[in-house]
Each structure stands twice: as structure tokens, then as C-alpha cells.
Amino acid sequence: MAAEPKKIIIDTDPGIDDAMAIFLALRSPEVQVIGLTTIYGNVYTTLATRNALHLLEVAGRTDIPVAEGSHVTLTKGTKLRVADFVHGADGLGNQNFPPPEGKPIEDSAAAFLVQQAKLDPGNVTVVALGPLTNIALAIQLDLEFAKNIGQIVILGGAFAVNGNVNPAAEANIFGDPDAADVVFTSGADILTVGINVTHQVVLTGSDREKLATSNGKFAQYLTKILNLYFSYHREAYNTDGVYLHDPTAFLAAVDPTLVTCMEGSVRVQTSGITRGLTILYNKQKRFGEITEWSNKPTVKVAVTVDAPRVDDTQEEVALDLFILALQAFYSLFNARRRNDTCTTTLPNSSTISNNIFNLDWSRLTSLLKQVSAVRNRLCACSNPLASGRSLNGA
Numbered sequence: 001m002a003a004e005p006k007k008i009i010i011d012t013d014p015g016i017d018d019a020m021a022i023f024l025a026l027r028s029p030e031v032q033v034i035g036l037t038t039i040y041g042n043v044y045t046t047l048a049t050r051n052a053l054h055l056l057e058v059a060g061r062t063d064i065p066v067a068e069g070s071h072v073t074l075t076k077g078t079k080l081r082v083a084d085f086v087h088g089a090d091g092l093g094n095q096n097f098p099p100p101e102g103k104p105i106e107d108s109a110a111a112f113l114v115q116q117a118k119l120d121p122g123n124v125t126v127v128a129l130g131p132l133t134n135i136a137l138a139i140q141l142d143l144e145f146a147k148n149i150g151q152i153v154i155l156g157g158a159f160a161v162n163g164n165v166n167p168a169a170e171a172n173i174f175g176d177p178d179a180a181d182v183v184f185t186s187g188a189d190i191l192t193v194g195i196n197v198t199h200q201v202v203l204t205g206s207d208r209e210k211l212a213t214s215n216g217k218f219a220q221y222l223t224k225i226l227n228l229y230f231s232y233h234r235e236a237y238n239t240d241g242v243y244l245h246d247p248t249a250f251l252a253a254v255d256p257t258l259v260t261c262m263e264g265s266v267r268v269q270t271s272g273i274t275r276g277l278t279i280l281y282n283k284q285k286r287f288g289e290i291t292e293w294s295n296k297p298t299v300k301v302a303v304t305v306d307a308p309r310v311d312d313t314q315e316e317v318a319l320d321l322f323i324l325a326l327q328a329f330y331s332l333f334n335a336r337r338r339n340d341t342c343t344t345t346l347p348n349s350s351t352i353s354n355n356i357f358n359l360d361w362s363r364l365t366s367l368l369k370q371v372s373a374v375r376n377r378l379c380a381c382s383n384p385l386a387s388g389r390s391l392n393g394a
């Protein structure tokens with residue numbers, strides 16, 4: 001493990017799964033959260049700022065600055081689509097939390113991003129969990145930004161699968177397709193994790209029950225705000241589980257080997273009925289004519305979670321690890337208390353007791369890889385991209 005924690009800025013529209021990702025980040029020794037920047041998406045920007053400040057106060061991390069982002073799209077559009085039906089009118093599951101005491105810094109999100117990238121060129125990662133307006137503004141504000149920023153890890157897009165706003169578009173890209181197109185073609189080092197991947201990472205109802213039994217501060221907080229998110233998923237997807245979009249993107253930023261990628265140029269449809277559609281050109285076909293994808297910079301698109309070959313004899317072990325890894329994942333939301341033990345019933349009915357609250361990051365990520373491996377084997381993945389060549393050579 002690298003000794004120096006990775007500096008990250010989380011661009012966020014909190015948001016229930018944003019809250020999960022932020023808490024996860026604050027619990028991860030591998031990263032140093034140097035700021036939160038806010039954006040509309042799940043809520044309007046003013047509320048996103050309020051929620052970002054509130055979450056930092058809950059976590060006792062008011063030392064981390066919050067920079068408020070754009071209130072309008074890149075093209076100055078004011079007709080924003082916010083997902084209050086997913087996250088509640090307050091963005092955090094309608095819990096009526098008290099207003100935060102803190103205030104955002106003077107700098108705008110875009111100015112903060114530019115400044116931080118310049119201060120430590122190549123070493124700041126942006127984890128973008130909402131529409132990409134702030135990132136596009138930073139790119140336009142400073143021609144060097146795309147070069148100065150270490151990496152931009154995006155939760156966004158629906159690659160070769162239906163969107164979640166409509167069949168064409170995923171919510172974050174739909175929120176500002178023009179900004180997304182600017183970012184994808186900027187030449188920055190970009191990894192995008194779309195819902196083709198995040199829909200494979202699910203927190204189930206029984207997982208939530210386990211989370212509720214923990215008396216850790218984050219676990220209790222998340223259990224409360226997750227209620228509404230579960231109701232939405234029950235209604236929209238007829239399932240007792242929620243997609244862990246933002247936490248998955250964050251984890252990919254910390255350990256890119258958790259996902260496999262394809263490389264190519266991504267363009268975004270900015271108008272018409274497929275507005276917000278993300279199309280990756282994987283460069284496998286040489287077209288006879290110049291296209292809108294020709295000569296555009298290459299980005300990485302996550303197509304599946306890394307699946308080390310798990311043979312049949314290993315599968316049962318991997319399944320046990322799957323349960324364990326889920327618990328480990330949630331335990332990151334909790335204080336790492338030395339003597340906490342947790343008992344779980346495994347699919348084969350045997351019971352194990354594990355001191356999961358002391359798992360270190362490398363153990364956790366290797367467990368998560370096992371989760372991925374099992375998911376990939378058990379859930380026949382219909383995404384044609386998933387059979388693509390992996391960047392990691394897996």
C-alpha cells in the first residue's frame with residue numbers, strides 16, 4: 001500500500017448514495033479528502049451544499065472545505081431535473097436534519113478544482129458523483145486543468161445498457177450532457193463507471209438489517225436515510241435492494257483494479273430523444289470516413305468488475321467471501337472498534353464469527369474482488385461490452 005494517501009476531491013450532489021460514498025471516503029486511510037465541491041442532480045445545488053456541510057459535521061470533519069458549484073448547466077440552462085423522488089425532498093431520505101453550522105468557502109467549485117490541481121499537478125483525483133458541470137467549467141477556466149488533474153473518476157453513463165432516467169440516458173450525464181461531452185473529450189485521464197457496472201453492486205434488504213444491528217454512528221445514520229432509497233428501488237425496479245452507485249465509483253478511484261475497462265473515445269448525445277446517451281467507440285473497427293469520435297482523446301470505461309478466474313471448486317469459498325465482503329464493506333461506515341465481532345449465517349448454513357471491524361483496506365479490496373468474481377459468474381451478464389478485453393489483462 002502506498003504510504004501517501006491519495007488526495008481526492010469529491011464533486012457531489014448528496015444524495016443518499018453520495019452520503020455512503022463520502023462516509024466511506026472519510027473512513028478510508030488510503031485517501032485524503034481535500035475538499036467537497038457541490039452540484040445539482042439529486043437535489044438543487046444550494047441543498048447539495050447544505051447536505052455536504054451537514055455530512056461533514058456528522059462525521060466530525062469540518063476541517064474539510066466545501067466549495068459550492070454551479071446552479072445552472074454549462075449552457076446556462078436553468079431547467080434542471082432533480083431526483084427528489086429517489087432521495088427525498090431534502091436529498092437525505094426526508095429526515096429533517098438540522099441545518100449545518102458551517103459555510104462554504106468563497107471560491108466556486110470550478111475555481112477550487114483548478115487551484116487544487118495546480119497546487120499538486122498530477123496528484124489530485126476528482127471523484128465526480130453528479131452532473132459534470134463543475135468539471136467542465138474547470139476545464140474551460142484553465143486550459144491546463146485537464147493536464148494538471150491526476151485523474152477524474154466519473155460515476156456516469158450507461159454503456160450498452162438502458163439508462164435510469166429513460167432508456168437512453170443515465171441521470172448524471174442527462175443532468176448536463178454538454179458538460180459531459182466537454183469532459184470526455186478533454187484529454188484528462190478519465191475513468192468512468194456507469195450503471196452497466198454499478199447495477200451489479202447491490203445492498204440487499206437483509207444486508208440493511210445487518211447494518212441496522214451495528215450501533216456505529218455511520219451505520220445508524222445510513223440505516224435511517226436508506227429507507228426512502230429502498231422504497232424507490234422497490235417501486236422502480238421491483239427489488240428489495242439498492243444500487244451502490246457512488247460507493248462503487250469511489251472504490252474504483254481508490255483501487256482501479258476492482259474494475260476492468262475498455263478504452264476508447266466517448267461522445268455524448270446532447271439533443272433529441274437520446275439526449276444524455278453515452279457512446280463508446282472502442283476503436284476495433286476502422287471506419288471509412290471521419291466520425292465525431294475520430295481523433296478524440298481516449299478514456300477508460302468500466303465494463304465489468306474484475307473477475308479473476310474462479311473455478312468450480314473455488315466458487316463455494318468465494319460465496320462465503322461474498323457475504324463476508326459485504327459486511328466488511330459496511331463495517332467501513334462504522335468505527336473500527338477493536339473488539340467488535342460479527343456472526344453471520346453463510347449460504348451453506350455454517351456460521352462463522354469474524355472480527356470484521358479490523359479489516360484493512362487490502363483485505364477489503366481483495367474480498368470485494370471475490371464479490372465481483374462471484375457476481376460475474378452467478379449473474380449472467382447480458383451487457384455485450386462485458387466480454388470485452390480487459391485493460392488489466394484479466
Ligand SMILES: O=c1[nH]cnc2c1ncn2[C@@H]1O[C@H](CO)[C@@H](O)[C@H]1O
Pocket residue numbers: 015017018042083086129164165170171172195245246
Ligand atoms: O431514476 C433515477 N432518476 C434520477 N437519478 C437516479 C435515478 N436512479 C438513480 N439515480 C441517481 O443517479 C445516480 C446514478 O445514475 C445516483 O446518484 C443515483 O442515486
